[in-house]
Amino acid sequence: MCTVCGCGEGSLSIDGASHHHHHEHEHEHEHEHGHGHEASLHYGKGPAHAHAPGLSQSRMVRIEQDILAKNGAYAEANRRRFDELGLFALNLVSSPGSGKTSLLTASIRGLRSRMAVAVIEGDQQTQNDAARIRDTGARAVQVNTGKGCHLDAHMVGHALEHLLPLQDATLMIENVGNLVCPAGFDLGEAHKVAVLSVTEGEDKPLKYPDMFHAADLMLLNKVDLLPYLDFDVAQCIDYARRINPDLEVIQLSATTGQGMEAWLDWVEAGWQRAVARRQESVAALKQRIAELEARLEAAGLSPDAA
Amino acid sequence: MHEMSLCEGVIQVIEEQASQQGFERVLGVTLEIGALAGVELDALRFCFEVVCRDTLAEGAALHIRERAGRAHCFDCDRPVEVAQRFDACRACGGYRLQVTAGEELKIQELEVE
Numbered sequence: 097m098c099t100v101c102g103c104g105e106g107s108l109s110i111d112g113a114s115h116h117h118h119h120e121h122e123h124e125h126e127h128e129h130g131h132g133h134e135a136s137l138h139y140g141k142g143p144a145h146a147h148a149p150g151l152s153q154s155r156m157v158r159i160e161q162d163i164l165a166k167n168g169a170y171a172e173a174n175r176r177r178f179d180e181l182g183l184f185a186l187n188l189v190s191s192p193g194s195g196k197t198s199l200l201t202a203s204i205r206g207l208r209s210r211m212a213v214a215v216i217e218g219d220q221q222t223q224n225d226a227a228r229i230r231d232t233g234a235r236a237v238q239v240n241t242g243k244g245c246h247l248d249a250h251m252v253g254h255a256l257e258h259l260l261p262l263q264d265a266t267l268m269i270e271n272v273g274n275l276v277c278p279a280g281f282d283l284g285e286a287h288k289v290a291v292l293s294v295t296e297g298e299d300k301p302l303k304y305p306d307m308f309h310a311a312d313l314m315l316l317n318k319v320d321l322l323p324y325l326d327f328d329v330a331q332c333i334d335y336a337r338r339i340n341p342d343l344e345v346i347q348l349s350a351t352t353g354q355g356m357e358a359w360l361d362w363v364e365a366g367w368q369r370a371v372a373r374r375q376e377s378v379a380a381l382k383q384r385i386a387e388l389e390a391r392l393e394a395a396g397l398s399p400d401a402a
Numbered sequence: 403m404h405e406m407s408l409c410e411g412v413i414q415v416i417e418e419q420a421s422q423q424g425f426e427r428v429l430g431v432t433l434e435i436g437a438l439a440g441v442e443l444d445a446l447r448f449c450f451e452v453v454c455r456d457t458l459a460e461g462a463a464l465h466i467r468e469r470a471g472r473a474h475c476f477d478c479d480r481p482v483e484v485a486q487r488f489d490a491c492r493a494c495g496g497y498r499l500q501v502t503a504g505e506e507l508k509i510q511e512l513e514v515e
Contacts, residue, residue, distance in 0.1 A: 154429050154513055154514060154515040155514060155515065156512070156513055156514075157423055157511060157512045157514050158511045159419055159510070159512060160508060160510055160511075161415050161509050162507060162509075163412055163507045163508060163509060164408075165415070166411065166415075167411075245404055246404060277404040279440060280404065280440055302488050305487035309487050309501075337497065339487050341476075341497065341498045
């Protein structure tokens with residue numbers, strides 16, 4: 097599971113098809129020195145070779161590079177793509193069993209009269225969740241991370257290709273059920289949304305602070321079960337805001353529909369911003385083209401002739 | 403979190419640097435890791451050794467420069483040190499803290515030959 101696309105051992109698959117194209121070590125061949133065994137110089141020259149006579153002395157190389165720089169670059173590319181397509185992308189994170197997929201299917205049913213919704217489903221194994229989403233009529237692509245514990249930006253970029261054409265829609269990315277690792281990986285989303293169910297402990301935000309710090313919205317799910325549980329909602333929200341004072345919280349139940357309206361409105365507001373941003377950039381481009389055409393015309397060249 | 407993936411990220415950077423800067427072996431790797439970066443240092447050391455096997459960094463020494471967590475407290479309007487995300491401000495006990503340092507996750511330098 098490499099940090100870039102998780103396909104390290106060939107265990108990543110998108111919609112069941114294995115995906116391991118990117119380990120193209122094309123530069124392996126650029127440094128051939130005439131000895132066949134040296135061609136793999138960069139990828140596993142053992143210590144036995146390192147002290148061969150004639151090799152240079154050791155030296156320090158300062159690089160100051162972010163360990164996750166590659167993921168960051170893919171995330172930025174995704175973000176640009178989402179902007180161009182007018183997509184409002186949400187990265188849904190939670191522990192397994194918080195009811196993310198049920199929440200997602202209920203959300204899609206509630207949102208479909210307002211906008212198109214597409215889903216990228218991340219799980220270690222099985223196509224089950226994408227199938228559940230497709231039952232709602234929404235387009236969904238399943239990413240199986242194999243041994244990987246999180247989705248990364250490279251996987252999401254490829255998964256998006258499977259959902260095209262797609263424009264002016266909400267893209268829900270359901271991350272692997274894990275409150276630890278997905279916190280560190282930007283997918284290019286507009287917001288991370290942490291789903292916490294009241295059947296879990298109210299101190300979960302304290303136990304997994306990185307995730308609640310990275311999220312902009314917390315959905316407190318399964319609130320219909322509160323009468324049967326010893327779960328202190330106010331305490332839970334207080335803990336979450338200790339980690340992240342700006343965290344928004346919506347209490348809801350995907351099963352009964354309680355609180356769903358607030359969540360759907362939140363999504364719609366974000367979606368409207370994404371669509372408006374795309375339309376503005378299209379309008380700006382059109383204006384720029386008109387200006388250039390006017391200049392061509394002024395110079396005595398018609399745009400068609402040019 | 404995912405120390406194994408992070409180590410693989412380190413190896414990726416090293417391999418890119420090896421082809422750009424023309425070195426063949428890495429003897430030492432210096433990382434800068436913040437206290438709030440979500441990295442378990444013992445796990446990182448363990449994974450690093452495993453991930454480096456059969457690469458040009460096999461047997462490389464791992465040096466970690468730890469960086470303390472720092473935050474700005476909006477309640478008492480001053481910079482404070484924090485060890486964890488859920489720490490309260492040491493001065494006033496408030497929780498309205500904006501983390502300003504301690505999230506570093508960087509490769510600083512390599513000793514190569």
